[in-house]
Amino acid sequence: MELSDPSAPTAISLWKQAVHFYGEHSAGVAKTLLPPTVVAYMIAIFLQDQMHALYGRVVTGNSALLMRRIGILGFERLMIPMQAVHLLKQWCLWTVYCFALVGICTLVADLKNQTTDNGSVFTPIREHPGRFLKSATLFFGMLVIAFGMMMVIIIGITQVQIRIGLAVPRWESPLVAFIAIALVSAVLVRWILPCLSQPCKDYGSAELWQRVIT
Amino acid sequence: MTDNRALALWLLILESEVAGYLTLMLPSWTLVYLNVPPTKFSYYAADAIALVLSAMSQAPLMIAVGLVLAHWTASKTMNEAGSEMAQIG
Numbered sequence: 001m002e003l004s005d006p007s008a009p010t011a012i013s014l015w016k017q018a019v020h021f022y023g024e025h026s027a028g029v030a031k032t033l034l035p036p037t038v039v040a041y042m043i044a045i046f047l048q049d050q051m052h053a054l055y056g057r058v059v060t061g062n063s064a065l066l067m068r069r070i071g072i073l074g075f076e077r078l079m080i081p082m083q084a085v086h087l088l089k090q091w092c093l094w095t096v097y098c099f100a101l102v103g104i105c106t107l108v109a110d111l112k113n114q115t116t117d118n119g120s121v122f123t124p125i126r127e128h129p130g131r132f133l134k135s136a137t138l139f140f141g142m143l144v145i146a147f148g149m150m151m152v153i154i155i156g157i158t159q160v161q162i163r164i165g166l167a168v169p170r171w172e173s174p175l176v177a178f179i180a181i182a183l184v185s186a187v188l189v190r191w192i193l194p195c196l197s198q199p200c201k202d203y204g205s206a207e208l209w210q211r212v213i214t
Numbered sequence: 215m216t217d218n219r220a221l222a223l224w225l226l227i228l229e230s231e232v233a234g235y236l237t238l239m240l241p242s243w244t245l246v247y248l249n250v251p252p253t254k255f256s257y258y259a260a261d262a263i264a265l266v267l268s269a270m271s272q273a274p275l276m277i278a279v280g281l282v283l284a285h286w287t288a289s290k291t292m293n294e295a296g297s298e299m300a301q302i303g
Contacts (some may be wrong), residue, residue, distance in 0.1 A: 012284070013222065014222035014223070014226070014278050014281065015222060015226060015274070015278070017278070017281055018226070018275075018278040018281060019274060020280065021277050021301075022277055029273050029277070033269045033270070036269075037265055037266060037269040040269075041261065041262055041296055042264060044261065044265070045258065045261065047261050057272075097272070100272075100276065104273065104276035104277055104279075104280050105276070105279060105280035105284075106281065107282075108277060108281055108283070108284055109280065109283065109284045111285070112281075112284045182228055185224060185227045185231070
C-alpha cells in the first residue's frame, strides 16, 4: 500500500501522502476544483429540468396505471428519451470529473517539480481538447460496461436470496451495492488506471477494449 | 503499476465512492430531518451544497492519481537517464 518501494525504510502510504498534500495545498486544490464544480452544477440542473419536463409530457396521468395498460416493455420504450438525457447528463458530469482530475494531476506535477510558469493547470486540455474528449469518452464507455457488470452481480445475489428464501434486511441493498462496486472497481484499477500511468496510445486503448469485451 | 499502488488506489476509489454517496445525500437528508418545506430554493441549494461536498471528498483520490503519475514520470526519467549514461559509458 505504499507509493514508493515497500521495502524502502522511509515508505509513506499513498493515502497519507494524498491527505498531507490536500492539507498543505488546500487553497490550490479548491481553486482547481471550483470551475469544474460550477460547470457540473449548471449542467446537472439544466439536464435534470429537461428530464422532468420530458417526463411530464410523456406521462400525464398515473404512471402505475399507464404501465399496467401498455406493459413494462411499452413503458420502458416511452422512457427512452429520458434515459438518453440521463446518459447525456452522466457523460457530461463524467467529462467534467475528468477535467478536474487532469487539473489536479497537473497541479500535483507542477508543485512536485516546482514549475509554476504553466499559467493554468488546465493548459494540457486546452492544447489537446480532442484527445481529452476521446479519452474521457473511452473511460465513460468502460464505466458503462462496469455498471452493467455491477447490475449482473446485484441481480445474481438477489436471485440466490430469492431461491433459498432468505429474508432481505433493510441494510442489504447498500451492502450489496458496495460489494458490487468493490468488485468492479478492482477491475477498473487493474485495467484502466495503468492506462493513465503511461501514454495511452490508440492501440493501447483498442487492446484495453478487447480485454474488457472478451 | 505495482500491486501495492493498485491496492492503495483501489482503497481510495472505495473511500471516494462511499464518501461521494454520503456527501451527495447528506443535504437532502438534513432537509428532511429538519422538516424544511421543499421549495425551489431549498432544492437548488441542496444540490449545490451536495456538489461542493462531493468535489471536496473526491479530491484525495484525484491527488493520489496525480502523485502516482508524478512518481511514475520521475522514475521513468531517471531510468531513461540511467540507460543513456550506460550507453555513453
